[in-house]
Amino acid sequence: MESIDFKSVETIGIALIGLVAALARLVKPSPKKTLRDDIKADLEILQGLPEESSARTEMLDHIEKMVRQLSEERNRRPDPVGIVFGVCIILAASALGIWAVNIGGWAAWICVPVAVCLFIFGSLGLTADMTGRARKERKDPASG
Structure with missing residues (x-):
């Protein structure tokens, strides 16, 4: 099994970032x-x-x-700790998936499904924490 050519991925990624940046300048957001x-x-x-x-x-x-x-x-407000945690889980799942595919063999059969589950878990948590949660009611110190 061949490993991923990261030089090609890097080149494609840079090209995509340049394309998105160029398109972003063309599209003017409405107020x-x-x-x-x-x-x-x-x-x-x-x-x-x-x-x-x-x-x-x-x-x-x-x-x-x-x-x-x-x-x-x-x-309602976003939860910054949950957002960072969700991003970290997604990055860890992606790294695990790439590593398992590069290793191949039994590692791919075990780690890829785990990576997919972690990616889904991180995505759901990230979405929930970005949309916000209800604020806790503050207790009035004078009321005891």
Whole structure:
């Protein structure tokens, strides 16, 4: 079994990074609209609606739902320790997989499935920790 030619992988990787960098300069990101921007726009629409309009109550309900969603999002934050741990697991799984393929034989039969499982585990953990988790409620020191 042949080993991986890392010189070719390095050359392809550098070419891909250059291509992504060139494409990134061509693509201009649109300004990101936030939930706050949507709430502000909906409030302006609400002000323009007549008082007796049935659409006014629907718009108020919609705005209230968005404000609740904004409040829930503020209480969530990414977990930096979990993100670093997930990246480390993914890197270790990748290294184990590459090593097992280069060694070949029984090591590949044992280590490659383990590497795949570790990669999936790290990816799931990384995704969960990047999307955030609910913040812990702070205890008021005055309440005891």
